[in-house]
Every structure is written in C-alpha cells, then in structure tokens.
Amino acid sequence: MSDFSDKTLPKDSERLDAERFRTALGIFPTGVTIVTTRDGDGEAIGLTVSSFNSVSMDPPLILWSIMRASPNLALFEAAEHFAVNVLADDQAEISNRFASPVADRFAGLDVTNGVGGVPLIGGSAAQFECATWSQVDGGDHLIVVGRVLRFHASDRNPLIFAKGRYETLGPERDLAVSDDVWTVKKG
Numbered sequence: 614m615s616d617f618s619d620k621t622l623p624k625d626s627e628r629l630d631a632e633r634f635r636t637a638l639g640i641f642p643t644g645v646t647i648v649t650t651r652d653g654d655g656e657a658i659g660l661t662v663s664s665f666n667s668v669s670m671d672p673p674l675i676l677w678s679i680m681r682a683s684p685n686l687a688l689f690e691a692a693e694h695f696a697v698n699v700l701a702d703d704q705a706e707i708s709n710r711f712a713s714p715v716a717d718r719f720a721g722l723d724v725t726n727g728v729g730g731v732p733l734i735g736g737s738a739a740q741f742e743c744a745t746w747s748q749v750d751g752g753d754h755l756i757v758v759g760r761v762l763r764f765h766a767s768d769r770n771p772l773i774f775a776k777g778r779y780e781t782l783g784p785e786r787d788l789a790v791s792d793d794v795w796t797v798k799k800g
C-alpha cells in the first residue's frame with residue numbers, strides 16, 4: 614500500500630517520475646556552495662551543495678540540506694559549526710571536485726580556519742560561518758539550519774547552476790561591496 618492517502622494526492626496521479634521531477638526542480642537556478650566542517654580528527658570535510666538559502670534576518674539564519682545517504686551525514690548532524698562557501702564563477706572545478714569521490718577534495722586549495730576551525734575556501738564569492746541552530750526532517754535529506762556568526766562578501770560574481778549546467782552572471786552585475794569580514798553581534 615502507498616504511504617500517500619487519497620486525501621493527499623489526486624486520484625489520477627502517477628507514481629513520481631524521479632527524473633522528470635529532478636528536471637523540473639533544476640529549472641530553478643541556484644548558486645553553488647561548498648559546505649564544510651571538520652571531523653573528530655580535525656580533517657576537513659566538505660561537499661557541493663546548491664540547497665543553500667537564506668531564512669531569517671533576526672536572528673541571522675540560513676539553511677541547506679544534506680542527503681541522508683551521504684557518508685558525511687553523521688558528521689554534520691554532530692557538528693557544532695560549519696561554513697558555507699559560495700563559489701565564484703571561476704570555481705566550477707571545485708564544485709565538480711566536491712561532488713565526486715575524490716580522495717582529498719581540499720588538495721591544493723587555499724584553506725583558512727573560521728569559527729570552530731571550519732574550513733574557508735579562498736576565492737569564494739561569499740562565506741558564512743555558522744553554528745548549528747536546528748536540524749529538520751526533510752525526507753531523504755536532513756535540513757540543517759545555521760545561525761550566522763561571521764560572514765564575508767566579495768565582489769566576485771557567483772557561480773550559477775540551472776538546468777544541469779553552470780552559468781555565470783554578466784560583468785554588469787558586479788556589486789561594489791567591501792571585502793571585510795563581518796562578525797554578527799549577539800542580539
């Protein structure tokens with residue numbers, strides 16, 4: 614028997630066509646981020662994530678979701694801190710690398726430590742250093758909400774992902790933002 618009752622689905626509904634569903638969702642353009650943390654041995658951990666979004670201004674909250682099948686699920690479930698590195702438009706190779714089974718995804722990257730030691734990837738368009746705020750059931754994903762403790766914005770253009778491809782913004786979209794790191798004061 615299906616998990617779905619007649620109340621939640623129209624009578625003539627078909628079984629979900631996963632490929633078609635993924636294609637429809639992929640029409641919505643997103644940025645591309647590398648979400649990072651450290652494991653118990655201090656090893657840098659990270660994966661490519663496009664499910665990042667803003668949630669709240671006060672307190673400053675963001676969210677992203679991780680596949681429950683990820684070998685890194687338990688690490689992020691336990692992590693007190695994590696960072697969201699918003700990739701710049703010349704970092705598509707980093708996106709591909711952190712979405713593939715590569716032995717050392719951080720090899721050769723300019724990595725510095727943020728709050729709680731979270732790995733910050735040099736050249737990112739923006740970075741958000743977060744404390745884990747809450748975790749919410751998201752079906753086959755876990756939704757992670759983070760409270761932003763520090764952030765950094767540059768005037769680099771973001772990498773964009775839409776319809777299964779990387780895209781870039783035109784040069785006219787440059788924002789004149791200062792390259793400072795901002796620390797969020799506790800309200």
Ligand SMILES: Cc1cc2nc3c(=O)[nH]c(=O)nc-3n(C[C@H](O)[C@H](O)[C@H](O)COP(=O)(O)O)c2cc1C
Binds near residue numbers: 663686708
């Ligand atoms: C553009 C793009 C966006 C992605 N977004 C997510 C995401 O939001 N959440 C997620 O769990 N995986 C996402 N993935 C897939 C993971 O990056 C990929 O499965 C990776 O291998 C996960 O690493 P892990 O198996 O070491 O956890 C995305 C991949 C790409 C290329």
